[in-house]
Amino acid sequence: MKQFVFLxxxxxxxxxxxxxxxxxxxxxxxxxxxxxxxxxxDHSKLNIKFKGVIYENAY
Structure with missing residues (x-):
């Protein structure tokens, strides 16, 4: 399982x-x-950007 980070x-x-x-x-x-x-x-302006991926066993 990975974590995908969005702004x-x-x-x-x-x-x-x-x-x-x-x-x-x-x-x-x-x-x-x-x-x-x-x-x-009621959020008329909404921007979403992909920031990156966090892997569980990244060490």
């Missing part, structure tokens, strides 16, 4: 969001769900 910019603040997923496709589908949820909360 979510709502216009007011930029947050780092980590998603546990098996692959990039799974992570993108999950971030799309988060994006749709945030759009419901």
């Amino acid at each position: 979510i910019d709502t216009g007011n603040e930029t947050r780092e969001h980590k998603i546990n997923a098996t692959g990039m496709t799974d992570a993108v589908n999950r971030i799309k769900d988060i994006k749709n949820h945030l759009k419901k909360d």
Whole structure:
């Protein structure tokens, strides 16, 4: 399992969001769900950037 790190910019603040997923496709589908949820909360400007991957056994 990997953690995919995304930066979510709502216009007011930029947050780092980590998603546990098996692959990039799974992570993108999950971030799309988060994006749709945030759009419901009246965030008209919403930018999402991929920051990187954190591997569990990286040492």
